[in-house]
Amino acid sequence: MSVKSAERVLRVFELLALHKEGLTIKEVSELLSFPQSSTSTLVKTLFEEGYLSQDALKKYKLGPKLIQIGTVAMESLDISSQGQPFLKKLMEEVQETVFMALLSDDELVYVAKIDNNRSIRTTAQPGYRKPLYCTGLGKAFLAFLPGEKRSEILDKTPLISITDKTITDRKTLEKELERYIDAGYSIDDEENEEGLFCLAAPVFGADGTIQAAISVAGPKERMLTRKDFIIDKLLRTSKQISESIGHTSN
Incomplete structure (x- = not known):
């Protein structure tokens, strides 16, 4: 009462x-x-x-x-702070750079970056913004957002080529996003920076919607040799962070 x-x-x-x-x-x-x-x-x-x-x-x-x-x-509900211990452990396990990003005005904004001592140079830094369609983190958002929201974002986002591998055809991108939904993670294969390969996964909140995305990024050749291992650790970490902010897995 x-x-x-x-x-x-x-x-x-x-x-x-x-x-x-x-x-x-x-x-x-x-x-x-x-x-x-x-x-x-x-x-x-x-x-x-x-x-x-x-x-x-x-x-x-x-x-x-x-x-x-x-x-x-805000601090008590801050996903970045909540996720830090999990992200640090992920970095130690995979020995590559780990990121977390949030969705902001139809772009992603990096909120955490944990470097490894063999990290490669990248333009991604906390506070920086990037488009969704050409980054692993961004494609995780596009894949796991409600379909209506995804279409709304893509309708007003020009698919501009950033590298030779950037996907600039919407139908091709949408087919790729469907595969990511099935797989549970997304991929950036040198689409935003040459030589950089990225695997990303969604972080879900208590209401079941995507609240953030996390990724592991490194040199393509090195990432591919341990791809399955990294995916396993990435998905486990995204699940742990999701649970820490109230998400209940089915």
Whole structure:
């Protein structure tokens, strides 16, 4: 059973999150259909405790204390932080560079890179963005996103050749993505950087949707000699990270 005062605090936070310009006590009261007297007491208490701030026009906004709490909450749910121990172990097992990426505005953004002492030079670094269609990590997203979202991304993504091996035909790419769905992992065969071979796998969240992707990358010749071994370790690691953020395997 919910506590009315706690519920009202949450409604105030949710309302002010939608009104970044701020609201007066009267506006909060009217929009939430709360009595003005109790709304005034509630809002002033939250202001005094630092959960709300007030501007010169007497409008209330979300306060600095919520930033601290939100930052901690983000860190506790940060897939990169959660995955670090698993990624480090994967790197030690395969002795190649390991990456993690998230989806951001229809591109991938690298959030983790763990180098091995024999890592090859690559343009991929944490914070860097790359297109989805020509990278192992990106193709993992395309393969395991819902079909409608995949089509939406491909509709507005020009398939430009980056190396001689970049796939620039959409039908060919889509057939390849179907194979990746069956296999459980994706491949970048020198499609983004010459000489670089990459194997990537999805990381699923509690709701069963892809939340991130991880990969192992290295020189093509060296990667191919141990491909099956690397795939085995990669898939096991992606499963472990998925489970650590709440995914339950069927």
